[in-house]
Amino acid sequence: MDKIVTSVSSNEIQIRERIGYGSYGVVHKALWQTELEVITIAVKIIEDKSQDSETEKIRFEKNILREIENLQKCTHPNIITLYGVSKYSDNICLLFEYADCGSLYKFLHRTKREVSMDERIDWMLQCAKMQLRGITDFCTAIWKNKKIVVHKIKDYFEEDEKSFFKEIRNLKRLNHSNIITLYGASKYPDNRLCVLSEFADCDSLYDCIHDDDFKISYYQILRWMLQCAKALKYLHTKKIVHRSLSSRNLLLFDKYRVLKISNIYQVKKFRSVPDPYLAPEYWDTNGKFTEKGNIFSFAIIFLEVMTRKKPFELYRLMEIFSVAHNLKNDDLLDLIHMEINESDTIMQIIKKCLNRNPENRPTMKRIVSFLGCDYRFRINVDHADLGFTTFTDSTCETLCTALWRRSESNGLVKHDFDTDLITTKVALKEIDCNKKMIWEIMREVPKILGLAHENIATLYGVSLNYLNKICMVVEYAKCRTLYHLLHCRKYKRILFREKLNWIQQCAKGLEYLHGKNIIHRGLTTRSLLLFDNCRKLKIADFGKMNEVEKIRTDLMCCYLAPEVCMGKKNYSEKSDVFSFGIIFWEVIQREKPFSDWDLHDISEHIKRGIRPDIYNLINDDYSGIVPIMECCWRQSSTDRPTMSEVRRDLNYSIKRYDHQSNCCIS
Known part of the structure; x- marks a missing residue:
């Protein structure tokens, strides 16, 4: 027992009557004279092991050391307190808190007091x-x-x-x-x-x-x-x-x-x-x-x-x-x-x-498969946090703006005492389609949430409204769409260099999407949002959600590639390039493509190779951009360039026109 360090002098302890037996020895009631007062304690006197073999004594000492160490670490209202270690007649003794009511065993079996069931359960709970x-x-x-x-x-x-x-x-x-x-x-x-x-x-x-x-x-x-x-x-x-x-x-x-x-x-x-x-x-x-x-x-x-x-x-x-x-x-x-x-x-x-x-x-494999097929597990915006303001109804979609009061964790976990909640104005796009198509869209959402580019509109998340319809919560564009600026604000003069800047930003955003293996499927001037006093352009409404807008097809038909017009929905990166070429013409001319044709005939004309009129663009001023348009809307998808190639050629053309910054076309 030489390794056991005593912390209380034996002169401070007065051993009284024996009160029971414990593991490793006999327990006595005792008085302990501290510096401030005399307190009643229980003293466990460790039995003498001098007659045991050396191996047994070493094992016994290790067990005692372990018990002392464990008890010294314990601080719990339901665990007896170890005050310290002392010696009594050359035997080690442990000083414990004294139980004035005795043990539970004695109370249950040696007293006649009635004990309620609540008391018994409470003891066992402790x-x-x-x-x-x-x-x-x-x-x-x-x-x-x-x-x-x-x-x-x-x-x-x-x-x-x-x-x-x-x-x-x-x-x-x-x-x-x-x-x-x-x-x-x-x-x-x-x-x-x-x-x-x-x-x-x-x-x-x-x-x-x-x-x-x-x-x-x-x-x-x-x-x-x-x-x-x-x-x-x-x-x-x-x-x-x-x-x-x-x-x-x-x-x-x-x-x-x-x-x-x-x-x-x-x-x-x-x-x-x-x-x-x-x-x-x-x-x-x-x-x-x-x-x-x-x-x-x-x-x-x-x-x-x-x-x-x-x-x-x-x-x-x-x-x-x-x-x-x-x-x-x-x-x-x-x-x-x-x-x-x-x-x-x-x-x-x-x-x-x-x-x-x-x-x-x-x-667990089946559970994950089952839960993963429930689109509710993809919802990350609580509809209750959206305060609606104004609605915009169009022939292609139902849009509204809302004030979203959220925390930095996107509003899903908030404190009552949060004072730094963020209020963000957002746009909501309601999607009305069958469950199969909803799941196709929801599968794409995590990929879209991970996008980060200056020319891609931010998708904050997905919400489920009170009619159980999916709503996409997207970045709000104060300057509205490029379509609105081109065709609904005819009074506004637009510099030619501004138009090239929008086209350049659109090309950069579309190149980024293709780099992430995302096809837009519905690129039009209506899906190009304007910010920062119309200087910044961002692409929105991309991915699977464009396949569910049946009415939207009438407004998109001017931008659809020939292979898509065939009715097989052969969307690809090259079909996005075709749409980009049509938008390029629309922005430069500031006219709606195929505006003189009946909507039902446009698809047939595109399939036969008819394109918007470029007669007004055949002069030296446009010599660098017309070839880019024509390459983008070629009949065969394999003959069209990639968006990386388009952006490279576009950058070269813009450098040529930088000296014409004062030239504008209304």
């Missing part, structure tokens, strides 16, 4: 809090110039240390956007193990959903749970089962937009599982964790997030244990006080995940 408190604590640290989290393992067996480091090495190889990054493991100077992981710049999911100051959109909940499902699917493909899946172990990043699963290291002796999330079969299989158990936990978290209620919050922890063995398929929903909407596909998949028989639960 005991459970002590047990479920966790086996790690954590702190932040700086490692390699970045902020990280250090999880300290409190209790472990030395023989498990090797397997622990081996598991961490394997987990470091995981690579998924919704799984926390593990940097490695280490040991503290006090020999405690620790895990180094990625720092979460936001709260845990548990903290977020159970804080009334947070206002969370329904669609953000769906996005979080889809990310969680994708991460679990990835873990299961790697044959990894999460042993502590709960909302506390789901961390939020990037202004609450990204969810990541944490605490996936899983050596059994290290884990402590939040019981409300455990699958019923856990109690029948001696604590065995399975993939289907993760699916049950996923469903409990899903309901927890949707209802913003803690799992089984109307029941005490001990009551959950008692019902877990006897649950039927629908009993859980009754316990959670959650009604299933039979027409809601999301609630139906949750119900399947809660099936009492684990074999009847879907796999």
Whole structure:
């Protein structure tokens, strides 16, 4: 016992009567004379091991040292306090807080006092809090110039240390956007193990959903749970089962937009599982964790997030244990006080995940596939945050402007006390089409949200209005469209150099889209927005959404390439080049293309090779731009240049005309 350091002098202790037996020795009541007062304590006198073998004495001393270290680290209202270590007749003794009411065992079996059921459950709840408190604590640290989290393992067996480091090495190889990054493991100077992981710049999911100051959109909940499902699917493909899946172990990043699963290291002796999330079969299989158990936990978290209620919050922890063995398929929903909407596909998949028989639960792969096909998981703007102002009805679409009050996380997660909410004027475009086409559009939305170019209009997100119609939330153009400027404001003089500047910006934006493998499909002067007092041009309304506008075809027919006019919707980058050539002519001439023809005949004329009249452009002033137009609207798509080639030729022509900045054509 030479390694055990005493912290209290034996002269300060007066040993009194024996009150019981504890592990490693006898417990006495005692008085401790401190500097301020005399307090009653319990003293555990460690039994003499001098007769044991040297190996047994070393093992015994290590166990005592471990108990002292663990107790000194504990600060919990339901764990007895260790005041210090002293000596009594050459024996080590531990000084504990004195229990004036004795042990629970004596109270239950040696007193005649009546104890209510509420008191008994309350005792066990306090005991459970002590047990479920966790086996790690954590702190932040700086490692390699970045902020990280250090999880300290409190209790472990030395023989498990090797397997622990081996598991961490394997987990470091995981690579998924919704799984926390593990940097490695280490040991503290006090020999405690620790895990180094990625720092979460936001709260845990548990903290977020159970804080009334947070206002969370329904669609953000769906996005979080889809990310969680994708991460679990990835873990299961790697044959990894999460042993502590709960909302506390789901961390939020990037202004609450990204969810990541944490605490996936899983050596059994290290884990402590939040019981409300455990699958019923856990109690029948001696604590065995399975993939289907993760699916049950996923469903409990899903309901927890949707209802913003803690799992089984109307029941005490001990009551959950008692019902877990006897649950039927629908009993859980009754316990959670959650009604299933039979027409809601999301609630139906949750119900399947809660099936009492684990074999009847879907796999994580199937869940991800199912959730990924529901376009509601792509919604990222809450319609309730949009304050409508003015409507603009046209023959091709329904547009309106709105004031969008949002936080930096795009309005899906807000605080009641936020004072820096951003109010942005936006334009809304309502899309009316069948579910199949909606899904085609929604699949393209993530790619469009990732675009960043000065000549591409910003898509803020997608909303679902009160009629369950999809609305695209896009950047608002104060100067309206290029079509409006060219044809509705005839009084405004436009310099020739201004026209070339718009065409040049359109070419740059279209080249960027093609570089991202995005085809516009509906390029017209109506889809070219103007900003900054008409100096800046941005392309809008690109992608699959243009295929659903049936009425719009009448207004687009002037810009459609011959192969598209054939009725086969052969959209390609070269069909966008054709539309660009028509727009080029329209801007320079400031006339509507084919304005003298009947709309129903335009497609036939284009298929026969007829193009807008360039008679007025055949002179020296336009000698550099006419060939570009003619190349763009060639009959065969294979003969047309790429947008990169068009922009190169256009830049050369603009340099030639820079000296004519005072020349204008009205």
